[in-house]
């Protein structure tokens with residue numbers, strides 16, 4: 204579906220992060236956790252191309268019907284600056300839902316989500332899906348500083364245990380998010396099943412993948428390659444994956460992913 208969605212609200216969370224709500228009910232109703240939309244933030248030729256964003260929240264009315272979706276955006280360039288400044292009523296081209304979603308586990312498997320920075324985005328809908336299935340969930344969430352840890356009460360309300368880290372030590376444990384993940388995995392009985400889900404900078408994803416392999420745990424990662432089309436047409440988003448012959452081949456992460464099995468990715 205490709206719609207010119209009206210901005211219903213725009214909430215700044217910090218000087219760089221904002222949450223933008225779009226009236227795109229059909230896309231919202233069809234979206235599964237981990238899927239994304241391609242947004243065209245400006246009307247002219249700059250930016251020429253749409254940009255990919257995870258579906259952050261599904262907005263619903265009193266009857267539970269989807270009325271729209273939000274995205275959690277971090278300002279890094281031309282499109283995200285336009286998204287940060289977007290005003291109510293403005294139209295934003297919204298194409299989706301796109302890509303392969305997370306596979307949601309069932310009890311007795313626990314779910315451990317690992318988020319770095321804006322990599323939190325796909326976990327709001329995933330946490331809701333896990334909560335609905337009664338899965339015990341933990342969110343390992345790392346940011347540069349405490350003021351960039353967002354939506355903590357949202358996850359607490361879904362009974363998600365929070366393990367927080369910051370690079371400057373201003374909230375949670377000082378350091379990288381993979382450190383407490385490693386310790387928790389080391390302490391966990393091998394017989395108790397856990398599925399890891401990760402989204403964030405590629406270095407963090409690679410470290411999470413290595414940690415998952417060390418402890419023999421399955422891990423689904425949502426990769427963030429630069430995407431020109433989101434539809435499989437431009438090959439800007441390829442990522443090397445191992446094949447059964449011991450070599451590797453490139454897959455288009457917009458259609459084979461963005462959620463991919465961590466142990467099959469060739470981390471560079």
Ligand SMILES: Cc1cc2nc3c(=O)[nH]c(=O)nc-3n(C[C@H](O)[C@H](O)[C@H](O)COP(=O)(O)OP(=O)(O)OC[C@H]3O[C@@H](n4cnc5c(N)ncnc54)[C@H](O)[C@@H]3O)c2cc1C
Nearest residue numbers: 254255256257275276277280281282283324427428429461
């Ligand atoms: C599947 C998917 C889901 C995403 N979900 C979110 C989300 O929920 N929230 C969010 O804020 N961002 C998300 N991103 C990243 C987002 O698409 C980029 O931040 C956005 O395209 C930047 O556009 P821009 O025009 O503001 O920056 P540009 O002006 O295009 O780029 C600014 C700089 O950032 C670099 N850059 C652009 N895109 C990426 C990227 N994907 N990875 C690394 N460097 C990049 C460029 O090379 C350039 O140096 C997602 C990306 C993917 C692939």
Ligand code: FES
Nearest residue numbers: 433435437438457
């Ligand atoms: S973004 Fe164009 S092929 Fe993946």
